[in-house]
Amino acid sequence: MALLWPGGSLAEERHFRLSVPTALLDSGLMDYLLPRFSLKTGVRIEIVPDGTEAEMTLGPGEGRAVFQGEDTLWRMRLTGDHPGAARFADWLTSDVGQRTVTSYEIAGHAPFSLPEITEKVVASPVFDGDATEGKRVSLLHCGRCHVVAPENRMGTIGSTPSFAVLRTLPDWGARFQSFYALKPHPAFTQITGITSPFPANLPSPIVPIEVTPEELEAILAYVAGIDPADLGAPIQVQ
Structure with missing residues (x-):
């Protein structure tokens, strides 16, 4: 019965809070991404102001780099094990999610791109023998x-x-x-x-x-x- 009740666990799994800075909200990217994700998955995302308690954070601080734009490298950080947030994280880092980010345009210009990955060069050990x-x-x-x-x-x-x-x-x-x-x-x-x-x-x-x-x-x-x-x-x- 808990799964069928609107306030039960299933409803909670299909709704989570996402903390996003004002600068990213003003870019319009969230208005482009979230409906496409929710339409595909049925998971609803509630945007909350930067610094508010949330199951996921998008910002320039710590976390996994997911895209860049607006002179910022935007990182994703999960603050718990919420299944809806985890599903959005998987989608955002998938080929479909990445293509959705890069396909967003303003007046024919795509302001966001995928993060540039710099490979760490591991130096080989040096030995003095013959x-x-x-x-x-x-x-x-x-x-x-x-x-x-x-x-x-x-x-x-x-x-x-x-x-x-x-x-x-x-x-x-x-x-x-x-x-x-x-x-x-x-x-x-x-x-x-x-x-x-x-x-x-x-x-x-x-x-x-x-x-x-x-x-x-x-x-x-x-x-x-x-x-x-x-x-x-x-x-x-x-």
């Missing part, structure tokens, strides 16, 4: 399992990722720096002065890999110069 020596050591030891370079693309373990694939991981530097502590490496890897000797009752199951800290630094320098594999899509890492 990359040539790093390649030699990698082929000698790591090449048993991994494809290290074109020279050993045959004869490795097929289920083991190549260095080029590992290079696509965002934390590849940390992984290579601590590879000897990541399974299965501890069972057969020794880093001079860093790792403990194998227990007497748990010897290495294969010919051990023995690497000095200097050789490890050389491996890191070599891997830093490898081009990441082209996987066609972002790699999913657990």
Whole structure:
């Protein structure tokens, strides 16, 4: 019965308050957007003055950038988990919502556009080792399992990722720096002065890999110069 009653939860879900500054209201964009959204979804939006308690805020402050215009980057911020507000947020950031924003015109001029996204450039770590020596050591030891370079693309373990694939991981530097502590490496890897000797009752199951800290630094320098594999899509890492 609560769902059928006008004051029940369903009615509340289909109505929420949106706080909008006067400058954005005066632009006419809200008068253009909101009827189109409400007609499609049945969700009614009540515009309240800037600073008034609301389920969503559009303004120049914090939040997700959704469009720009009137010399301002306008951001959207949800102040709760209201389903109607969440639905409007999804619509506004969808292709349909974005096209609706950019199709709004005043005297043949479109005053609003999508926000310009500036990609953050992540600097690759720099290592001081000898990359040539790093390649030699990698082929000698790591090449048993991994494809290290074109020279050993045959004869490795097929289920083991190549260095080029590992290079696509965002934390590849940390992984290579601590590879000897990541399974299965501890069972057969020794880093001079860093790792403990194998227990007497748990010897290495294969010919051990023995690497000095200097050789490890050389491996890191070599891997830093490898081009990441082209996987066609972002790699999913657990």
